[in-house]
Amino acid sequence: MGQKQQSTADPTAEPKKRRRVGFFNLDSGIEAKDCIKVYLVSSKEEVGSPDSFCINPVDLNSFFDEDGKIYGYQGLKITIWVSSISFHAYADITFESTSDGGKGITDLKAALQRIFAETLVESKVDFLQDFSTGSNLIRSMISSGEILKLKASNGRGTDCNSDLKAAISDVEVVRMVVGKTAAGHLYSRLIPLVLLLVDGSSPIDVSDPSWELYVLIQKKPDQQGEIQCRVLGFSAIYRFYHYPDSSRLRLGQILVLPPYQHKGYGRYLMEVLNDVAVSEDVYDLTVEEPLDYFQHVRTCVDLSHLLVFDPIQHAVSSAVSRLKQGKLSKKIHIPRFMPPPSVIDDVRRSLKINKKQFLKCWEVLIYLGLDPVDKYMEDFVSIISSRVKDDIIGKDSGTNGKRVIEVPSDYDKEMAFVMCRSQVGEASDVQMDENQTNQEEQLRQLVDERVKEIKSIAQKVSGHRV
Structure with a gap:
């Protein structure tokens, strides 16, 4: 058997170079929330102090690229201080090194300016100096505003109002029309905190005079005895025209700064807004997409007024008596126990709810x-369950549901529909999951959550019952 001949190597030929394979280390980035800390400080001594108040933004990642990450930095640390005196901000940025790992190097300055805009100060020296030079800034800005006092309104929970007055006697609310220069200037300084702390918020149009700013101010003397004004929080209200000669107030934004939360200031601000709605006899006061916690506070405030509002007491007693009469949970069709239309109108007209x-x-x-309450809890839960079911799949509970009707359109076929109320017994295109289980x-989960919420609110307001 012949053997395969091997080629004879040329002794004069250069040896072949061995190919080396390298692995590219792709930069995975770092989430903004993992390398940024934001502090709210009221003096230059608090800047860099371990006792400074650290705030927790709702979503820092949304300001950095599409995936919320920062690229190109090793050992990155960003510390931001926001002055509660002037609402200027300063960012201290440190890192070990930078390199393009495949996704570029994030422009940190541009990203931070998307949040802080012109309030971002480049020099730390200027930022610290601002605590002295800007000490009277807030006082001068609100000087043209209208000071609002909390009133003991007719039949509207005066005991609750008295408690609030005693607890926070050194605060006041100043109303300013946003279309004017001072109010717009003040709000522009508050925008970064709105973006950081109010979920899903966007700035209001400061050129629209229908917006009103209600600023919660605390007045305290400094070491020299001069009165200093500190912003504790604010609310932005939009005033709509209501035919024929009235207006409606819609609360668009409300924020109590983190160091002052859970102290009653938010409730105080809501009470003042209610006073404005009643004293000016607007049609009603509504809230734009309230968050769960604020909705909880709002309901507690409204209930403190409703519990002493005589025109509804008979209707409440009647509904309670009907509920106590029988085993509603055994019935096929459970009544809604709705208040009479006249009661709904009385509450809107007098309390602006x-x-x-x-x-x-x-x-x-x-x-x-x-x-x-334990004796009637089963029937009460049945009422809540019936109402929740009506709200979600109204057609199955004998009430009006919703229908989606396609309409011709040359503009956008995907948007060529209208939604309207179905008549009783009419088919609806808005349904729950097809799986019955x-x-x-x-x-059941929705009902449990609602009952839990009702119990929590009832526990808080029961102390104000008369």
Whole structure:
């Protein structure tokens, strides 16, 4: 058998170079929330102090590229101080090194300016100096505003108002029209905190005079005895025209600065806004997409007024008596226990609580009237379950549901529809999950959450019952 001949190597030929394979280390980035700390400080001594108040932004990542990450830095640390005196900000940025790991190097200055805009100060020296030079800034800005005092309004929970007055006697609310220069200038300084601390918020139009700014101010003397004004929080209200000769107030933004939260200031601000709505006889006061916690506070405030509002007491007693009469949980069709239309109108006209909000309060009022509550809890839960089911799949509960109707359109075929109320018994295109088991589980969870919420609110307001 012949053997395969091997080629004879040329002794004069250069040896072949061995190919080396390298692995590219792709930069995975770092999330903004993991390398940025934001502090709210009221003096230059607090800057860099371990006792400085650290705030927790709702979503820092949204300001950095599409995936919320920072690229190109090793050992990155960003410390931001925000002055509660002037609301200027200064960012201290440190890192070990920079390199392009495949996704570039994030422009940190541009990203931070998306949050802080012109309030971002480049020099730390200027930032520290501002605590002295800007000490009277807030006082000068609000000087043209209208000072609002909390009133003991007719039949509207005067005991609660008295408690608030005693607890926070050194604060006041100043109303300013946003379309004017001073109010717009002040709000522009508050925008970064709105973006950082209010989920899903966007700045209001400071050129629109229909916006009003209600600023919660605390006045305290400094070491020299001069009165200093400190912003504790604010609310932005939009005033709509209501035919024929009235207006509606819509609360668009409300924020109590983190160091002053859970001290009653938010409730105080809500009470003042209610006073404005009643004293100016607007049509009603509504809230734009309230967050759960604020909705909880709002309901507590409204209930403190409803509990001493005589025109609804008979309707509440009647509803409670009907609930106590029988085993509602055994019935096929459970009544809604809705308040009479005249009662809904009385509440709106006198307390400026709109219908949707009053119906939330109405369920708590019925719960408060049950004594002993454990005896009637099963029937009460049945009422809540029936209402939740009506709201989600109205057609299956004998009430009006919703229908989606396609309409011709040459502009956008995907948007060529209208949604309207279905008549009783009419088919609806808005339904729950087709799986019956999932429907029941979803419904049960919603009912449990609502009952838990009602119990929590009832516990808080029961001390104000008269």
